[in-house]
Amino acid sequence: MLSAVDLAAIWLTLKLATVTTAILLIVGTPIAWWLAGTRSRFKVLIGALVALPLVLPPSVIGFYLLITLGPHGPVGQLTQWLGWGILPFTFAGLVVASALYSLPFVVQPLQQAFEAIGPRPLEVAATLRASPWDSFFTVVVPLAKPGFITAAILGFAHTVGEFGVVLMIGGNIPEKTRVVSVQIYDHVEALEYAEAHTLAGGMLLFSFLVLLALYSRKGRNAWT
Amino acid sequence: MKTQGSPLLAGLLFAATSMVGHTAEVQVAVAANFTAPMQKIAAEFEKDTGHKALLAFGATGKFYAQIKNGAPFAVFLAADEKTPATLESEGDAVPGSRFTYAIGTLVLWSAKPGFVDDQGAVLKKGEFQHLAIANPKTAPYGAEAIKVLTRLSLLDAIQPKLVTGENISQAYQFIVTGNAELGFVALSQVMFDGKLSSGSAWIVPADLHDPIRQDAVILAKGKDQPAAKALVEYIKGKKATAIIQSYGYNL
Structure with missing residues (x-):
């Protein structure tokens, strides 16, 4: 039913989504924490920047990434200077693009979870002489656990559902940048509808189950 | 009129x-x-x-x-x-x-002057990271590029370096931004009024692919x-x- 190239695309997509989600949880947590607690006038600015991928078309992100990560762009110059070569057409390049593209899907649920906790539990922890790090990991993280789960699910699912940016900077290389969405597009373009149906049907089912899981959680715990 | x-x-x-x-x-x-x-x-x-x-x-x-x-x-x-x-x-x-x-005419083209020689020897040397072509499944120029590499017995060696544009315009765009050092495009994309607009090119001989x-x-x-x-x-x-x-x- 599934050919070797289709299986390779599925495996690559799962790998990309896992790596991207892990990176986004690490990078997104401090951003969300800062956004939740700050009174800085930059809060609005950073919040808007983080939300940009929600509204920008993938063609805009893909275009700027191709230029910026390319050999003449600032990031491309840096990666070449470091001896890494350039990022477009590589798995690492897709991770960078996906992390950018899925950033709001991780930061926003985390920010809402942190805001819902409020300053009170931390103040209490501080009076008990807990260090900020200590209270973050023993108080905030357990309280915000539903927010972390929502963020991880959304970040993962959104990366699996990515298409346009990958199409623009991926170069469609088997096992490196040819993810499921691109593989489906290829099948459809070549009129290979049977192959397209198998993958597209699988994608539909996967996305529906993810959202079903997410909403049944939400039903129990409200948004966070 | x-x-x-x-x-x-x-x-x-x-x-x-x-x-x-x-x-x-x-x-x-x-x-x-x-x-x-x-x-x-x-x-x-x-x-x-x-x-x-x-x-x-x-x-x-x-x-x-x-x-x-x-x-x-x-x-x-x-x-x-x-x-x-x-x-x-x-x-x-x-x-x-x-x-x-x-x-149409197929050319091997690079945005860098002097990168592609007029014999296409650059392909054999293989000193590049990425070679862009159009999707051979849907774009005839991509399919012809694969034929050229096959006839030169270079397909296996170059396969890992191939990046595929959705169509020949995207292949061109990968090369023009420098993300791919070279690639196969249509002569019409890089030539105007009988001259190469920029970069360096090898016009692929007609016997290496079908017209x-x-x-x-x-x-x-x-x-x-x-x-x-x-x-x-x-x-x-x-x-x-x-x-x-x-x-x-x-x-």
């Missing part, structure tokens, strides 16, 4: 002819390698006839799939002769309307559209032929 005279007058004349309904719009699917010449031809066509050609650019195989699924194109300028013939035999094109509008005869056809949707017929006649005309040849196509 004279094209001189004040732009205002020409504009008024155009508006007037549009209003009485002698002019029409015609939707055209154009192979990506023919983008630049077709934009010029469409502009001249509109100036000379008042008809407006609405152009969509993409891979030939993709257009085939779209036409089979009811796309509203009246004329199709493909990058091969096979696809229009198939459409005609399947009843999706007007019988007898097929003709060769250009014969890229590009056929056009009036589609079933354009059967009763006078503007579709007018456009096809215009493409066969002297003015269009000169434009086509200026981009390095044979005819």
